Amino acid sequence: MVSFERNARENNSQDALENMANADKTHNALNDATPGGDDDTNDKLTSIAVKREKKSNDAANDGTTQKTPGQTKRTNTEARKARAKRKAFKGELYDMISKLLVVGAIYCTLLFAIGKDHMLPHSAGWATFLLWLAAQIGGLLAIKCKLPSLLGMLLAGLLLKNIPGDPVQGLPSSWSTVIREAGLGIILMRSGLELDYDKVREAGAVAARLTLLPGITEALAVALIGMAIFGMPIFMGLSMGFILAAVSPAVVVIGMFDLQRSGYGVAKGIPSLVVAAASFDDVVALSGFSLFSGLAIPHGSLLMSILSGPIQIIGGVLSGILCGCLCACTRLWNSRVKRTLFVLFMGMTIMFVWAKFHYTTAGAMGCLIMGITAGMLWQRGWPGRSLSLGPSTHYAHEVEEDLAYVWSMAAQPLLFSVIGSAVNFRIVKAEVIPLSILVTLFGVLFRLPAACMAVGGAGLTMKERVFVALSWIPKATVQAALGSVPLDYVETYKKDDKQYKDWAEAILTTAVFSIIITAPIGLLVINKLGPRWLSKDVDENGQPLTPELATDLDEDGKVGGEPSSDQLGSRRSLDRDSVGTGSALSSLNASFTKKTDRRPSLQLGVDILKKAQREMGAWLADGDEGDESLYDADSFSTGAQTPSITERSMSSHV
The missing domain is CATH 1.10.287 (Helix Hairpins)
Known part of the structure; x- marks a missing residue:
């Protein structure tokens, strides 16, 4: 091919030289033929010869620089990608500007409505506004660096707290507690609404092992090293262990969806397996923390300390089921706005009522169970025609989508910036930070082989098993929400006990640095190793398989049937989660979403x-x-x- 192109260029060059020679001969002949002729005639003939010469040179140049069809196609593709990137950046920029203008208007309204005592620098309102603004900017910068936005938000709060002058010192601890509780409630309601019980059941024992074995193993390992390094009691160490044991759906699920959309590991169900296990991972972490947090910080009688864990689990489950049944009465909540508002404020009621009695994890459990119950009952049309509009798979998607907007606009930036601002390097002992990093790495070291063993017997290769184990390490949401709960308990029950306060601050510092370390590593593993270690599965047309199509192949390997109504569900919330927010369980069913939206x-x-x-x-x-x-x-x-x-x-x- 190369020699052919070289010959073509040489031939074109020779033709150009011959044309130039002919033009010169013609010009000379004409000049000889008209030695005493008119000057205008000579000029015209000369211009004709020059034009012919230029045309010949252009033809020769075109022959040497002409692009092949493949090169033209690649150039067009690159141009389209560049235009798409510019358009996406403009969209993000406009979105950021709109948010800033809206919040600026809200700030001005509050400033003149409630007075300067609450909204000027060093006040509570000013500190909250500053944290939100810094979190938005930090999240955008993190996205540009190919990192989860939540990491940028966390670092923004950490930076604001530790720069000279401490501009967020006016934020009361009671406000921080409310922000953390509200953020935890919203993310757990979203997780519950997105839980696909059928997929979890299909995943079977492998998903159960992946849910239980790595988390419990890491919790025990962290408890042991916490006792050895920080001198914690066993129950305090177990409380820290279950805080660190939870995997972050905000990182794992979104990364798995990107792999699934490209067809990686779909035939073996790897993305679906990881997503199904992630849905119950928070339940295990919350249950373990509930059991041991009451014993870790004794208060009241010994009997109440022992019963604190079971009370929080049972009370949270019962309150969640009851409120989920109320949400299922869709004849009362007969519009999307009504359903969203009732779910949101019912969840906040559960969260804050239990928190009033210092049972924070009971409120968190209640929010999760309420979301699960409401989603399942909406799908089944319970409790019948008297109180229900009928079965629907869209109600849960719609409510979760609205909650995702609340999460991305307010809850997420405030939650992660507040948890970052809770780490004050002026107070935290210098030796605690490296010890916290050591505890995090020690727990991950035990978690990896446990996760690798958990997926044994699932028909996966060793590379695929190692990939699942590595993708199972990111931490973020639960650590941000629960990391400061032991410190809250200490300030309530053991305020004058310096030893307990040091332990609680060590747990908080460890939770923050576990996010900083594991979130980017997990995202990097999923994005870089996934396409290399997982097989890419395509259909007969060369298109990436989706989980639904992979299970719908007939004997000839062709796709049979039409997508179900659940596959046609509206999932725009995933676009918000693509910047690192929240869990996205049912988003695996979004393969056919755009097809219906075009009608x-x-x-x-x-x-x-x-x-x-x-x-x-x-x-x-x-x-x-x-x-x-x-x-x-x-x-x-x-x-x-x-x-x-x-x-x-x-x-x-x-």
């Missing part, structure tokens, strides 16, 4: 009515008994989605 709302409604009419005709022809069959998940699936899809199209501006 106008009117046409979508017509299609739904036509399909419902066909199913009703078939039902009447078959002579099914009883009108209760209308609430069967299969026969009513299309009709049940009509309200939620209509509301989804009408409430897209909410």
